Amino acid sequence: MKRDFIDEVTWRGMVHDLMPGTQEHLNEGPRVAYVGIDPTADSLHIGHLVGVMMLRHFQLAGHKPVALLGGATGMIGDPSGKSQERNLLDEETLRHNQNALKHQLSKFLDFKTEDENSAQLVNNYDWMKDFSFLDFIRDVGKHITVNYMMSKDSVKKRLSSESKDGMSFTEFTYQLVQGYDFLHLYRTQDCTLQMGGSDQWGNITTGTELIRRIDQGKGFALTCPLITKADGTKFGKTATGNIWLDPDKTSPYKFYQYWINTSDEDAEKFIKIFTFLTKEDIEALVRSHKEEPHLRALQSKLADEITATVHSKEALEKAKEASQVLFGKSTEEDLAKLDEATFLDVFEGVPLKELNKDLLENGLDMIAALSAETNFLKSNGEARRALKENSISVNKTKVGLDYVLTESDLINGKYVLINKGKKNTYLIKFD
RNA sequence: GGGGAGAUACUCAAGCGGCCAACGAGGACAGACUGUAAAUCUGUUGGUUUUACCUUCGCAGGUUCGAAUCCUGCUCUCCCCA
Numbered sequence: 001m002k003r004d005f006i007d008e009v010t011w012r013g014m015v016h017d018l019m020p021g022t023q024e025h026l027n028e029g030p031r032v033a034y035v036g037i038d039p040t041a042d043s044l045h046i047g048h049l050v051g052v053m054m055l056r057h058f059q060l061a062g063h064k065p066v067a068l069l070g071g072a073t074g075m076i077g078d079p080s081g082k083s084q085e086r087n088l089l090d091e092e093t094l095r096h097n098q099n100a101l102k103h104q105l106s107k108f109l110d111f112k113t114e115d116e117n118s119a120q121l122v123n124n125y126d127w128m129k130d131f132s133f134l135d136f137i138r139d140v141g142k143h144i145t146v147n148y149m150m151s152k153d154s155v156k157k158r159l160s161s162e163s164k165d166g167m168s169f170t171e172f173t174y175q176l177v178q179g180y181d182f183l184h185l186y187r188t189q190d191c192t193l194q195m196g197g198s199d200q201w202g203n204i205t206t207g208t209e210l211i212r213r214i215d216q217g218k219g220f221a222l223t224c225p226l227i228t229k230a231d232g233t234k235f236g237k238t239a240t241g242n243i244w245l246d247p248d249k250t251s252p253y254k255f256y257q258y259w260i261n262t263s264d265e266d267a268e269k270f271i272k273i274f275t276f277l278t279k280e281d282i283e284a285l286v287r288s289h290k291e292e293p294h295l296r297a298l299q300s301k302l303a304d305e306i307t308a309t310v311h312s313k314e315a316l317e318k319a320k321e322a323s324q325v326l327f328g329k330s331t332e333e334d335l336a337k338l339d340e341a342t343f344l345d346v347f348e349g350v351p352l353k354e355l356n357k358d359l360l361e362n363g364l365d366m367i368a369a370l371s372a373e374t375n376f377l378k379s380n381g382e383a384r385r386a387l388k389e390n391s392i393s394v395n396k397t398k399v400g401l402d403y404v405l406t407e408s409d410l411i412n413g414k415y416v417l418i419n420k421g422k423k424n425t426y427l428i429k430f431d
Numbered sequence: 432g433g434g435g436a437g438a439u440a441c442u443c444a445a446g447c448g449g450c451c452a453a454c455g456a457g458g459a460c461a462g463a464c465u466g467u468a469a470a471u472c473u474g475u476u477g478g479u480u481u482u483a484c485c486u487u488c489g490c491a492g493g494u495u496c497g498a499a500u501c502c503u504g505c506u507c508u509c510c511c512c513a
Contacts, residue, residue: 294466
């Protein structure tokens with residue numbers, strides 16, 4: 001029996017706004033829905049994941065999901081976003097990104113099924129590139145009034161005097177270009193639903209409006225809430241940047257760590273959105289977490305599930321092993337017990353710098369080891385500060401300003417493990 | 432085209448001739464406490480050969496013993512009027 005899509009995403013807390021009649025419409029039979037994704041990089045980051053999960057639930061309910069890459073719209077940037085000027089991607093880059101994204105999407109969506117509801121990937125660049133400006137304003141622009149466009153929140157905000165920046169004509173036009181995508185998919189794929197983040201509501205309704213006015217059709221809209229964290233910081237970002245799905249951009253270890261660090265407040269919300277666990281399973285987990293919060297069952301399950309899906313079971317195991325070594329009660333002796341292969345495996349993805357063993361002969365002072373020789377820290381001043389703050393440890397033992405690295409610090413005769421605080425790890429290999 | 436306001440470190444935002452590497456807030460990082468959570472308290476937050484020096488306050492010049500602060504030109508942004 002197919003699940004009811006709307007019921008499913010509703011209990012998961014993934015619905016922010018819903019056009020009336022959507023559920024009935026979907027229940028009438030298999031439908032087609034799409035989510036837009038900007039192909040500005042050759043990898044998705046976890047901020048994209050909500051939309052992807054929506055598509056997957058949609059597919060599981062027997063409908064056909066379409067992922068739309070905004071090759072055209074991505075060059076513009078909509079007015080509500082904090083996004084700065086976008087760069088025009090050349091076609092080669094665009095195709096490269098498209099392939100990479102498809103590979104990642106295929107971990108969630110089924111593209112190959114023989115069934116009607118195989119997922120599909122389209123790129124609006126393909127139908128926008130030859131659409132001339134004159135054609136566009138005649139065929140599309142004519143049907144929407146500026147008054148209508150100005151009533152959108154994203155536009156109003158930029159027009160109000162509180163806004164520090166003006167809005168370019170290009171940004172103003174964004175909703176029309178995006179709206180046209182919906183119309184195009186409506187015509188070519190019989191696509192009747194667009195989903196997206198709550199900030200997309202205005203753009204989506206411009207699309208349904210175009211469908212209504214030009215084709216006298218009916219399009220539907222569903223938005224999910226913006227994912228927020230309880231502490232107010234941006235979801236999916238760390239100081240060093242986005243959390244990417246690409247293992248070369250964000251190592252599986254770091255990826256795993258991001259999820260395991262989820263706060264209690266957020267964990268329950270996230271596990272509903274980012275895993276496919278059933279309602280019963282999640283409720284059981286929440287109960288056990290409340291009884292024994294220090295075990296962090298929720299965070300652990302969340303991190304396990306999503307790391308295994310995005311990367312692999314093997315990658316997950318390694319990430320957990322590394323976490324165990326780095327955050328468990330392990331000591332220098334434990335480190336020494338690891339053979340070299342395991343050792344390297346465990347620390348895969350940790351910044352590693354190779355240095356000449358000669359440096360150790362007269363001892364290598366910590367400031368040089370942290371900064372000058374390795375660039376782990378930006379400057380000698382920063383290294384000195386960190387040492388003064390008592391935040392540096394060598395092989396899991398705290399060291400001070402006067403510590404000097406010698407051969408006796410080497411693990412397996414080659415490695416030195418350096419930590420700054422609990423969460424930053426660096427590795428030096430002496431050859 | 433006319434008038435007005437503005438550009439300071441990651442962000443916001445003081446400073447308006449020396450005491451300014453630049454108040455304050457947020458963020459970030461670290462320490463304590465914990466559960467790799469939250470909250471809280473503490474410290475740090477341009478660089479170096481660190482009681483001193485160097486580079487930084489939109490850009491380029493100038494005045495001055497001395498400028499983020501004064502003058503000139505330029506660039507960019509916002510607002511109001513036409």
